[in-house]
Amino acid sequence: MKLFLKGTRCHTAKCGVELRNYAPGQHGQQRSKLSSYGVQLREKQKLKRMYGVLEKQFKLYFDKAQRLKGVTGEKLLELLETRLDSVVFSMGFASARQQARQLIRHGHILVNKKRISIPSAIIKVGDVIEVKDSEKTKKRIQENMAASASRELPQWLKVNKDAFSGEVLSIPKREDIKIPINEQLVIELYSKV
Secondary structure: OOOOOOHHHHHOOOOHHHHOOOOOOOOOOOOOOOOHHHHHHHHHHHHHHHHOOOHHHHHHHHHHHHHOOOOHHHHHHHHHHOEHHHHHHHHOOOOOHHHHHHHHHOOOEEEOOEEOOOOOOEOOOOOEEEEOOOHHHHHHHHHHHHHHHHOOOOOOEEEEOOOOEEEEOOOOOHHHOOOOOOHHHHHHHHHHO
């Protein structure tokens, strides 16, 4: 199953999942059937790895999503998708979420004209995200934007490629989040605990 962790490589024929869709090693092709708990755990791990969060942080997001009004699974995905690193990745400024995280940590991203170096910062509607004025950084981000041109820009974001900036127009809905996840299985897993 694709997690899209390798940036643009996951969108080409060289993707490891496309080449070999089984576990590595001598016994990789001898998979046994997973239990219902195993399926739920795999969905949770898949979601954690896609967004690059650790277990404790993921549990905090789940607890926050439970307290919000609405469907818990959709709220969880909204919280993960509105993290600064996910927004920078979705805008096409980075080829992977890890690269977006590094850009933020190194101070290359400004939110509302202020430098924020915390990748897990939650972005609100109306926030303007832009790239700091640096020729080296802008050249790299221009390459990333050209490579991510094949990816579709989410409707809840607006990007000005010439000015290296973007704006959050609305909170993403479930149909706007195009990741292959069954969030209901994650909710069922945490409801057992």
